[in-house]
Amino acid sequence: MIIMTQGWKLKEGTASYHHVSEDQLWSIIMKTLSSQSIKTTSYKFALLRAILENLYKTNEVLEVSFGQLAESFAKLYWNLVIRNGYSQGHQAQIEKELKDFQLEFLIPSGVSFDLLQEIRQHELIKRIESKVIAKYVVGALFSDTEGLVYGFSKKQRKLTITASCYEFLLKYQTNIFKLINYELAKFLQKKNPDLTQGILLEEIENITQRESLQQFQKMIVAHSGSTCFYTDRPLQVAKRAIAVDHFVPWSFVHSDELWNFVLTSSALNSSKGSKLPAERYLNKLDERNQLFKKTGDVYVKQYMETYDFYQFVKLYEYAELNGFEKGWAP
Incomplete structure (x- = not known):
């Protein structure tokens, strides 16, 4: 078992490639989503969701680039924080990055990620990749998941899903996605206690859906x-x-x-x-x-x-x- 109290400092993490049962993987996923996990920010929900969104974009050895993960993060967090006004907590680095970016380019609140100029979208994704994904996210969640879900290399800027977990995520994708969104909605409710209306689960599920095709x-x-x-x-x-x-x-x-x-x-x-x-x-x-x-x-x-x-x-x-x-x- 891999035990890291400061996993975010890791430069790389080697995945465990021995066979893992579905029961073990369910246990890891449920622990990660719960309050028992080391990671207490919303990053754990966002990274698991980003991995699901990129399951069908991996290469032949099940690699996902940090850039792909950052794009999922950018869409999710921009719409949560800037469009909808949901705080992630006063110490959340990604919220600071988003608000600095909004101020730098004079972007009004309430604007969705889709409506940003393409050049702005790419710039935001690059910043999130270097300042959030590589710095704080992949290492921390690696510690929580004990190397059974993925490995990573900050030098190569990639995350590699384990074969056992890849098939598991494919098989139970819908249920896991719903669990992630349920726990994320609960997390946001706690961080935004002054909301007059509760955060709708359906809203969280569809928050990255494009407004126009x-x-x-x-x-x-x-x-x-x-x-x-x-x-x-x-x-x-x-x-x-x-x-x-x-x-x-x-x-x-x-x-x-x-x-x-x-x-x-x-x-x-x-x-x-x-x-x-x-x-x-x-x-x-x-x-x-x-x-x-x-x-x-x-x-x-x-x-x-x-x-x-x-x-x-x-x-x-x-x-x-x-x-x-x-x-x-x-």
Whole structure:
């Protein structure tokens, strides 16, 4: 067992690669989320949530870059602190960084992360990576999780999920995500006792969801046309009858990815809801995504860097395992 009272000072942590049972992993996750953990800030909730959001963006050896984690942190904390006004506690470094950034660029309170200029988003992500993720977060949670969830290297700026934990997180993703958000909501309630209304769990769950998917709609139309993915019928963009659909529902993926977006009508999008499309659409989507990967559009290629069909099929299968109804078709 790894015992570190000042884990945040570690420059690297070696993961434990022996086989770990699901019971052991549940115990570690529950302990980490509880008040028994060494880490008493909201970072533990944010890092576990960030790992879940990046499960399908890992490379072949299950590595996640600090930059990827910082992007998840930036979206979550900006919307919590600057958009919604939820304090993380008077000593929270990330709250200080966010408010300094807001003041530096004269950004009004209430503005969501999505509405920041892209150059500002990238700058904020870089600051959070160096001043929060690398400095305070990965080492501290490594101590709490005893090396059974991940290892890390500050020099290489990466976190590596253990194979046992990766499969565990895939299998129980929905339940763990809900647990994280429940505990985060309780934490925020304690830090914000003057709130006249309680913090809604649904609000925390959806706090990183994009307010607009217009940029993805334009990319898909430009590179694959404006026909319905499910019916091949033309869509009338000008009449706003077009919808950008998460092929695997956002409520499972908790991330907006070009490789998971298709175009359909607003009516069919409502009909589909949180269901999984029929399995026959998987290969059709992969064909579309392979074309996207070969495009000369640098922006599109950047969005497609982490796409892997094998991983996508696992995403689809685990969504069904987590209770999402499979087989929807118009």
